[in-house]
Every structure is written in structure tokens, then in C-alpha cells.
Amino acid sequence: MPSLPLFSNPAARRPLASAPFPASASGGRLAALPQLAEVTPASQLTVRPAPEMVPSGVREIDALTGGLPRGSLTEVCGPVSSGRTSLLLAVLASATQRQEACALVDVSDAFDPVSAAMAAVNFESLLWVRCGVQQTTAVRRKNKAHGASRACDNVEQALRVTDLLLQSGGFGLVTIDLGDVPLKFARRIPLTSWFRFQRAIERTPTVLFVVTQSPCAQTCAALLLKMQAGKKLSAFGSQPSEKLLAHTELLNDLQVETEILRLRMPRKPAQSVTAIFSTQTVRAG
Amino acid sequence: MPFACIFVPDFPVEALLRTEPGLRSQSLAVLEGKPPLQKVFAVNENARHAGVASGMTKLQIESCTGLAFRNRSLLQETAAHAALLDCAQSFSPRVEETAPDTIVLDLLGMELLLGALPKIARDLARRAADLGLIANVAVAANPGTAVLAARGFRGVTVIPEGKERERLGNLPVELLLAGEQNSEQFLETFHRWGIRNLRDVAALPDVPLSERLGQRGALLQKLARGETSHTLVPIDPPLVFEEALELEHPLTLLEPLAFLLSQLLDHLCSRLASRALATQELRLKLELAGGYREEDGGEAGNPAHPGRAQARPRFSRTLHLPLPLLDSKTFLKLLQLDLQAHPPGAPIVKIRLAAEPVRPRPGQNGLFLPPSPEPEKLELTLARIAGIVGEDKVGSLELLDTHRPERFRMQHFAPNFSPQRHPSTALGAEGCFRGELTDGSDNLVTALRIFRPPAAVMVTLSEGRPTFISCLERKKTRGEILWASGPWRSSGDWWEQKGWARDEWDIAVQEETSIGLYRLVRDLLCGRWLLEGTYD
Numbered sequence: 001m002p003s004l005p006l007f008s009n010p011a012a013r014r015p016l017a018s019a020p021f022p023a024s025a026s027g028g029r030l031a032a033l034p035q036l037a038e039v040t041p042a043s044q045l046t047v048r049p050a051p052e053m054v055p056s057g058v059r060e061i062d063a064l065t066g067g068l069p070r071g072s073l074t075e076v077c078g079p080v081s082s083g084r085t086s087l088l089l090a091v092l093a094s095a096t097q098r099q100e101a102c103a104l105v106d107v108s109d110a111f112d113p114v115s116a117a118m119a120a121v122n123f124e125s126l127l128w129v130r131c132g133v134q135q136t137t138a139v140r141r142k143n144k145a146h147g148a149s150r151a152c153d154n155v156e157q158a159l160r161v162t163d164l165l166l167q168s169g170g171f172g173l174v175t176i177d178l179g180d181v182p183l184k185f186a187r188r189i190p191l192t193s194w195f196r197f198q199r200a201i202e203r204t205p206t207v208l209f210v211v212t213q214s215p216c217a218q219t220c221a222a223l224l225l226k227m228q229a230g231k232k233l234s235a236f237g238s239q240p241s242e243k244l245l246a247h248t249e250l251l252n253d254l255q256v257e258t259e260i261l262r263l264r265m266p267r268k269p270a271q272s273v274t275a276i277f278s279t280q281t282v283r284a285g
Numbered sequence: 286m287p288f289a290c291i292f293v294p295d296f297p298v299e300a301l302l303r304t305e306p307g308l309r310s311q312s313l314a315v316l317e318g319k320p321p322l323q324k325v326f327a328v329n330e331n332a333r334h335a336g337v338a339s340g341m342t343k344l345q346i347e348s349c350t351g352l353a354f355r356n357r358s359l360l361q362e363t364a365a366h367a368a369l370l371d372c373a374q375s376f377s378p379r380v381e382e383t384a385p386d387t388i389v390l391d392l393l394g395m396e397l398l399l400g401a402l403p404k405i406a407r408d409l410a411r412r413a414a415d416l417g418l419i420a421n422v423a424v425a426a427n428p429g430t431a432v433l434a435a436r437g438f439r440g441v442t443v444i445p446e447g448k449e450r451e452r453l454g455n456l457p458v459e460l461l462l463a464g465e466q467n468s469e470q471f472l473e474t475f476h477r478w479g480i481r482n483l484r485d486v487a488a489l490p491d492v493p494l495s496e497r498l499g500q501r502g503a504l505l506q507k508l509a510r511g512e513t514s515h516t517l518v519p520i521d522p523p524l525v526f527e528e529a530l531e532l533e534h535p536l537t538l539l540e541p542l543a544f545l546l547s548q549l550l551d552h553l554c555s556r557l558a559s560r561a562l563a564t565q566e567l568r569l570k571l572e573l574a575g576g577y578r579e580e581d582g583g584e585a586g587n588p589a590h591p592g593r594a595q596a597r598p599r600f601s602r603t604l605h606l607p608l609p610l611l612d613s614k615t616f617l618k619l620l621q622l623d624l625q626a627h628p629p630g631a632p633i634v635k636i637r638l639a640a641e642p643v644r645p646r647p648g649q650n651g652l653f654l655p656p657s658p659e660p661e662k663l664e665l666t667l668a669r670i671a672g673i674v675g676e677d678k679v680g681s682l683e684l685l686d687t688h689r690p691e692r693f694r695m696q697h698f699a700p701n702f703s704p705q706r707h708p709s710t711a712l713g714a715e716g717c718f719r720g721e722l723t724d725g726s727d728n729l730v731t732a733l734r735i736f737r738p739p740a741a742v743m744v745t746l747s748e749g750r751p752t753f754i755s756c757l758e759r760k761k762t763r764g765e766i767l768w769a770s771g772p773w774r775s776s777g778d779w780w781e782q783k784g785w786a787r788d789e790w791d792i793a794v795q796e797e798t799s800i801g802l803y804r805l806v807r808d809l810l811c812g813r814w815l816l817e818g819t820y821d
Binding site for chain 2: 081
């Protein structure tokens with residue numbers, strides 16, 4: 001039975017019925033099929049509109065990635081003091097100033113309102129969910145006996161809360177702060193959860209922004225950024241004691257290096273994959 | 286000048302049937318009094334056909350098969366009367382409370398708005414049925430005729446002007462005397478004269494009747510002829526939207542409670558909708574079993590506590606909504622979530638549900654406003670999230686005007702998006718300045734991640750400066766302090782009971798794979814060293 005071509009080129013718009021069939025069923029049949037020269041790759045079969053990009057609040061990152069994609073998951077990973085939370089506050093400030101309803105699922109209850117106020121986050125538009133139910137002594141002993149820990153319970157709460165927020169809809173930005181969750185618990189989040197979140201925000205204007213210590217969402221993340229402290233801090237340990245920096249020299253202009261590990265959106269060619277920006281420490285009094 | 290009358294026959298029975306519509310097809314008797322001296326106060330049509338009449342004792346009717354009986358509920362009668370008023374006031378602003386079961390409306394000018402008189406009468410009956418009350422509606426040229434027609438004829442009746450005597454003629458004379466004082470005396474007199482219906486009363490000679498029965502007799506004759514006319518005394522009742530329900534048996538489960546709440550919410554929302562109002566506050570009051578209540582203030586049979594009344598324990602919950610809403614399903618879900626988080630703790634014997642009326646919010650949104658969560662969905666989501674993390678752990682925050690650490694409080698999340706909104710600026714507290722967003726990265730702030738609660742640490746000092754840190758809770762945070770800046774001293778509230786004083790240090794610690802920036806705090810009042818957060 002002659003085989004029909006598996007792919008059709010939408011540009012050519014040739015109906016399958018008029019496609020020529022090979023006269024013989026020999027092994028060279030496939031090579032002899034003239035329409036194979038016009039095969040379209042599978043990734044281009046469906047034309048998907050490019051997602052709308054929104055500013056992240058950091059000029060250098062917007063220049064690097066084009067912004068944060070709506071309807072997609074953006075993941076930012078990095079160790080302690082790598083600038084993840086500063087970027088999170090900048091993203092929140094940018095979204096709240098656009099008068100979008102934002103939600104922060106704070107898994108470790110680590111959000112600092114004073115830093116957020118300095119970063120110009122508008123609290124009227126920000127819903128703060130502080131995970132971590134007060135456990136009784138009996139419940140804590142039981143969880144410890146089963147190997148569970150408070151961090152594990154917090155992660156479960158965070159997943160349920162995120163489900164509710166994404167199903168409710170209407171939020172321009174939903175952020176999940178897993179920055180202080182130990183790696184062993186963060187990696188236990190099943191991939192199906194990330195898929196579910198991704199499907200929930202697909203074709204919506206919601207940006208899902210996740211902060212972690214190391215990548216967790218894997219292929220579900222349309223944009224994955226890795227952050228680390230700039231050379232100023234990383235080289236600090238090797239400085240001799242006589243050259244200790246003053247407070248303003250260390251914490252002001254604290255450099256953050258950002259590298260793109262994954263980006264599904266088309267980018268302008270010949271662009272760097274890293275960006276460096278600086279943050280300022282504002283001290284009260 | 287047309288007038289309409291709404292009359293609910295067997296009003297105490299109808300008030301009960303609003304919450305138990307399943308009993309409408311059965312014989313139902315309403316009892317009043319204290320056991321064992323309870324007597325029948327009202328019956329429905331089915332019970333009347335079965336031979337049950339008012340005044341019979343409970344013992345007498347217990348032998349009737351298929352008869353259901355309930356205790357009279359003044360609460361439900363009040364709620365039913367309020368519903369009837371709402372129904373009437375949605376058709377006319379001039380309404381008279383003739384009796385608890387009878388409402389008279391002035392329909393002057395309403396035909397232009399609401400249509401012809403027969404249509405208004407049918408709509409009145411339909412609206413009353415939507416509120417759970419089967420009512421007779423009559424329209425006539427004067428209030429007296431309208432009342433008589435509503436009480437005498439079932440369903441909807443329209444009596445054209447000039448036809449009152451003819452249409453009312455066949456009604457029994459007992460109807461004329463319903464609700465009158467000393468009606469037995471007049472009734473006996475009419476029966477002795479052989480007067481059985483209103484036609485006979487109307488045909489009596491005027492002067493001899495007034496000579497024998499006085500002015501009242503003359504008024505009764507005018508009523509029978511349909512010639513009375515009196516000015517309505519319109520009411521202006523306060524806008525109280527409350528529904529109540531007394532239970533025959535105490536309720537112990539939340540699921541049947543939700544079913545009853547659903548009915549009460551439907552009635553409340555219908556009444557609010559009839560006035561073009563919404564609500565922003567729901568008040569639920571439950572009377573719980575346990576204890577007892579004496580209406581006369583005496584404790585029967587207990588000489589130890591004479592004259593002291595004891596009330597049943599009560600349980601109250603109030604739902605505050607950020608925006609005016611009028612969706613009974615949303616209200617029910619919010620009440621259910623609230624009761625699951627705060628159960629009453631005892632069986633329920635009485636339910637009261639009240640709504641605070643407000644103007645509904647306008648529904649027109651701007652074309653260029655960013656999308657925002659729907660208020661109804663948002664409230665349900667917030668209630669569900671509060672059930673997971675706790676009520677005080679979800680919401681928006683408000684910075685307080687103080688230098689104390691953790692200077693914020695949680696409040697209900699209610700985003701308010703309008704084109705003219707401006708971001709709030711300085712809070713007015715020194716050191717609590719709120720930044721203003723410009724473009725780009727000019728004001729990127731080094732954020733602090735707070736440890737809640739702060740982690741206790743052991744610090745080695747050298748010449749008053751920390752040089753080594755060790756934290757039991759955060760094992761990674763252990764090592765030589767490469768750099769320390771401080772101390773930044775602050776204190777406050779020393780005039781209060783809870784004063785505070787602390788020294789803050791910004792430190793850089795050499796960890797296993799990187800350098801961490803932390804904020805180290807020394808509590809000057811107790812001398813403890815704490816790790817407050819990390820710069821990230």
C-alpha cells in the first residue's frame with residue numbers, strides 16, 4: 001500500500017489527494033518522493049504567536065531577554081546573596097506600578113516589607129501569602145518521626161496556594177519564592193505540578209515567576225536565569241585584610257551577574273547571554 | 286385612584302413554609318403555647334379539609350394521619366412580613382401595613398411604569414411567590430374593597446371602578462367583620478336578621494341600620510357597598526434585611542446548616558435585588574443548644590434563682606466583603622469556609638442572618654485598565670487560602686509608622702484599580718521612605734531576606750567586632766566573618782512596656798562555596814546575638 005506523506009508544507013498548500021505516489025514500493029521510495037524536499041520541521045507546523053513580553057524592572061535583563069514572557073514560567077536560580085530577591089522585588093515593583101494584581105507565595109516567610117517599600121512595590125496591589133502553619137508539638141513530633149519537616153509542609157502549602165491563585169485568574173504576576181527551601185525538598189516538587197502551573201497560565205496574561213536555589217521546573221520554564229554575585233563580592237574573600245572595603249563600597253553597587261540558561265523566545269542574533277547590573281543598599285537612619 | 290392589596294392567607298403557616306416548602310403539599314398545623322397546653326393556632330387548606338381547626342389541642346390532632354405540626358415562630362413571621370413589605374415597596378413607594386398578613390399599596394401613577402393593573406397584580410403575586418409566600422392580590426378603586434377582595438377571592442382579582450358592590454356581594458359577612466373588635470356581637474346580630482353575605486348588608490336601609498348598630502354599622506355597610514375611602518398611612522420602615530429560622534431539632538452537622546443557609550441567602554438576595562441594593566457585610570448569629578431561656582424572667586421550678594433569666598449561648602460571625610456583592614452562591618461558599626475554620630462548637634437551635642444594604646457597585650470598567658481578579662472569585666480564593674495558611678497569613682500589608690522591627694500589619698487584600706491611581710509616596714516616618722519607580726535600574730535595591738524567627742547565633746568578638754559566627758539552625762552559616770560594618774544602633778518604645786534596643790551589623794561570612802552577606806543583630810536588652818536576614 002503506498003504510504004502517504006507524513007508532513008505537508010502549509011506554504012505550498014498542496015492537497016494530499018493530488019500528491020504523487022511512487023509507482024514502486026522499493027526502498028528508494030522515500031528518496032524519490034518529490035514532496036519530501038519541501039518537508040516542514042515539526043516545530044514550525046503550528047504557528048504560535050510570540051508571547052507578550054513585560055519589563056522586569058531591570059534594564060539590563062530586559063535588554064538581555066526582552067523582558068518576562070506572559071503566559072509562561074520564568075525561573076531564577078542562584079545561591080545566597082546572588083541578587084535573586086533584589087530581582088524579585090524589581091519585578092514586583094514593575095508589575096505593581098503597571099497596576100496589575102500581583103501575588104507572592106512566600107514559602108519560607110522571608111519577605112521584607114521595608115526592602116520592598118524601598119524598591120517602590122505598591123502594597124495595595126500585592127497579595128502576600130505567608131506559608132507555614134503553626135504546628136502543635138504533637139504534630140511536629142509526628143512529622144519528624146515520618147521524616148517530614150516544616151520546609152516540606154511549607155512547600156505543600158505553597159503548591160496548593162499556587163493552584164488556587166492560578167485557577168482564580170486575574171493576576172498579572174504570581175511569584176513563588178523557594179529561595180530558602182533546602183534543595184532536597186525543592187527538587188521533590190513533582191514535574192506534574194510545574195506542568196499543571198504552566199497549563200494554567202497558558203494563553204493568559206499571567207507571568208509565573210519562580211525563585212529557587214537551583215533549577216526545579218526543568219522544561220516547563222520558558223526562561224531560566226542563573227544569578228550569581230559579581231566579581232566584587234566573589235573576589236572579596238581573597239583580598240588582604242588591609243584592603244577591607246567600607247560599608248558603602250561593599251554593599252553599594254553590589255554587582256549581580258545574570259546568565260540565560262534557557263530561553264524559548266526568539267532573540268536578536270549576536271547577543272550576549274549574560275548581563276551585569278548593580279543594586280543599592282538603602283539603610284534607614 | 287387604584288389600590289392593590291396583598292393578603293397572605295394562613296400567614297403563620299406560610300411563614301413556616303418559606304423555609305420548608307416540602308410541607309406545602311401536606312396537612313400542616315401551627316401550634317402555640319407551652320406544652321402540654323399547646324393549641325392549634327393556624328392550619329393550611331389541607332389540614333382544614335382534614336377537619337383540623339384553630340383552637341383544637343395537640344392531643345386532639347395527634348390522631349389525624351398525615352398531619353404535620355410545627356411550633357409557631359414569631360421570628361419567621363417577622364421575616365415573612367418584612368419580605369412582604371419589600372415585595373410591595375418594589376411596586377409602589379406608598380405602602381400601608383394594614384395587618385401582619387395584609388399590605389395595601391397605592392398604585393397611582395404606577396400604570397405608566399409597570400403596565401396595566403391586571404399585569405401589576407399578576408406581577409405582585411409572582412414576586413410574592415418568589416419570596417416563598419403564596420398570596421392573594423386584589424386591585425380596586427379604594428383600599429377597603431381591595432382588602433375585602435384579597436381576603437375573599439383566591440389568586441388575582443381586579444375590580445373595575447363602579448363594580449365593587451356587584452363583585453363583593455357574594456362574600457360572607459364574616460369577612461366584613463374579620464379583625465374587628467366585638468365582631469361576635471355584630472355577627473350574632475346579622476345572623477339573627479338573616480344576613481349572610483355582603484349583598485344583604487349593602488341592601489339594608491341606611492338610617493335604621495345606623496340607629497341600631499351605630500356609626501360602626503354604617504361604616505360596615507359602606508364597606509360592603511365598596512364606597513369607603515381612606516387615606517393610606519404609608520410606612521417608611523428601616524432598611525433591615527434579616528432572615529431567621531427556628532429549628533425543631535438541634536442541628537449538629539455543617540452540611541444541613543449549609544442547606545438552610547442557602548435558603549436564607551436566596552431570600553435575602555431576592556429582597557435586596559427587589560430594592561436594587563447589594564451588601565457588603567453579612568452577620569450570622571446562631572443560638573446554640575445548652576442552657577435555656579425564660580421569656581418572663583423567671584426560672585420555672587428553680588427557687589434558687591428566682592427572677593433570673595438565662596439565655597442560650599450565642600455564636601456570631603461577621604463577613605466583611607471588600608466590594609458590594611449580590612451572589613448567594615458566593616456568600617454561601619464564604620460562610621461555609623468561615624464555619625469550617627470557626628465551627629460553632631454546639632448544636633444549633635436558631636439561625637439569624639442579616640445583610641447590611643449598600644448601593645451596588647457600578648459594573649462599567651475602563652477599556653485600558655489592566656485585568657484584575659473578579660471580586661467574587663477573589664473572595665473565595667482568599668477564603669480558601671486562609672483555610673490553608675491561616676487567616677492572618679494572607680492579605681496585603683501596611684507599613685506602620687514606627688522604627689520597630691517587623692513594622693507592618695496584615696490587612697484584607699482588596700485591590701482598587703482606577704485610571705487615576707497614583708502610587709503612595711513617603712509614609713511620613715523617618716527611615717521608612719518608600720521609593721519611587723523611575724525607568725531602568727537606577728533604583729534597584731539590595732533586598733533583605735528575613736529569617737522568621739531570627740536564628741540564634743554564637744559570635745566571637747575581637748576588639749568589639751564580630752570575627753566568627755556559628756549558627757546551629759543554619760549549619761551553612763558558619764565561618765569567619767570577612768567583613769563587618771556597624772554597629773548601627775537603634776532603640777525605641779522605651780516609654781512602653783515593650784521597649785527595644787539593638788545593634789545591627791552587616792557582615793560577610795565565608796561559607797563553603799561562596800560568600801554570604803547577612804544582617805547580624807545584638808539585642809541589647811537580653812544580650813543575645815541573632816541572625817536577622819541575608820542580603821540577596
